Amino acid sequence: MNREAMTPLIEVVDLKKYYPVRGGIIPHTTGWVRAVDGVSFSVMRAQTLGLVGESGCGKSTIGRQLVGLESPTEGSIFYDGRDLAALQKKPEEMRQIRTKLQMIFQDPYSSLNPRKHIYEILAQPMLYHGISQKDTVRRDIRKLLNMVGLPETVLGRYPHEFSGGQRQRIGIAKALSLNPEFIVCDEPVSALDVSIQAQILNLLKELQKELKLTLLFVGHGLGAVNYVSDRIAVMYLGRIVEYGDARDIFVHPAHPYTQALLDAVPIPDPGEKDKPRRLLEGEIGSNINPPAGCRFHPRCPYALPLCRTQEPQMQKIPSGKTALAAGEHYAACPYCSNIKEKE
């Protein structure tokens, strides 16, 4: 691992996003949905951070905030050392930085204009941002298509004429067209068939290597996240509960939630059919009134009285047996090191 890889491109500090809940006879704000509630992490240059968690944990909201589709309620996002909130007042600089932050969506169909053919979809942003000129744009687009593995004949066709996998390739080409440094991939393979998933995952990995891209990979398919990620952040109800080197977390999960999450994933091997699993009881709580103390305590098999009152802080976990160079591993559970010993 070289030095460059160890400097963060994106730093997120105490990020929060609350949405108002309106109700009552005379509509007024009756409460707040705490979609993201105090999250800090960094994404290293040319690496992939996988953000995992169940629906409603706030992982997609973080992704949307990072590319500027939502503004944070509180907290800051630093891109290459510059605070994005401060840049809002400088539209010209912001416009430039926006080209560097791109996004790939779960359903590429709803992010492609159905009335425009692929050439227009790809050419317009490139011309607008001055990435390409009128006389060179066709050549640049051809290069893009080549990169994502599409034939040139697609240019005159409309989004509805493509299969899911091809549409996702177009979505990737669109994200790449502005020479970004950082791409948020929001569940990019969840809507695709398994045989197509591998094509897209491999494509993302190759492109990352070739173009030195920094990726945030949001997903609930843990196998796919494991495949692409260098580091992982596990979220539960708007908070990160575990953060660290991907292999370390997948092999030695420390937080009880991460353990249960990994145990719930069916392993494609009939030999493991009857292995004992730690199954979670109950369902993910509400993020309007999140449980006091540790947010996971109502479902936690190891919860102690203290967990109900005291909000746990992130603490360093002594790396597992596979301690790697980047093996920094944190979990927000004061007891998880004891739990490990018990087993």
Added chain:
Amino acid sequence: MPHLLEVHNLTTAFTGDYGTHTTVDHIDFYVDQGEVVCIVGESGCGKSVTSLSIMGLLGRGGAVTDGSVFFAGKNILSMTEQELDRIRGNELTMIFQDPLTSLNPLFTIGNQITESIRAHTDLTRKEAKERAVDLLAQVGMPEAQEAMKKYPHTLSGGMRQRAMIAMALSCDPKLLIADEPTTALDVTIQAQIMGLLNQLRRERNMSMILITHDIGLVANMADRVLVMYAGQIIEEGNADELFANPRHPYTKALLNTVPSIRDSADRKLQAIPGMVPERYDDIAGCRFADRCPHRTGACDGPQLLYSFGKGQAARCVVAANGHDRGETP
């Protein structure tokens, strides 16, 4: 002993504006008492249409054009609607991917379960109600008595699926067809639901057909596996055998293309080039040939299911020839 469900040569076609397409093409399989059979394949391979054909729920434009389906010795394809209604929802039931679209939004959960019990038994209203509460408790619905009064939209996805399972089990079915029952659910809830289905089917010695695209679930649940591709069964076998020794190139590729949480950092996923053909009923030869790395001239003719012993069979002439010579392609 005769099989509980026997499907012979089942062929289903849909007629639309673009003509008639055969989406399920001469399917043969059986399900024994107490057995879990998984049908696995990608979208559009005909796995759901197979189950809808068995249940007689094809809807407009769809029709079974050939074959027979014997359930407990009777051909259900030749039954009238009334005769079918006596079996369907009673001995033979189905749960779907999205419980919200299969529950009536205007009636409470309790109302709907009670109704299905009363339609198939001669219990009184009160007895049916007691049975419904009992069922809801069995499927792990918290506060079953209270849940009876709830409307579907007030329940979470996992709880809705539990209500659907309670309804499906209300008449002690012999066979449950579960069509992607957990695809819309989070992974921890999926583990709860699959654990529940497994426990209930063991208690009742119920058979199950599980339709899924999740290879992990297949490995976890299946006694036997049917792999479908483009409307045909291209491989079948016992789960252990099929995972250890897949014969058809598609099955092999499918098993190699799935990322697992156990993978090490240096694993490279094997992608299957190309995509599933959209119109496959006019392909004369092997339907996977265009994407297959082992294609030979012999693949252009119609492919039979070749037996590999121990109940395993694959629709691949190359694998069959290699097997005869003791090689694997």
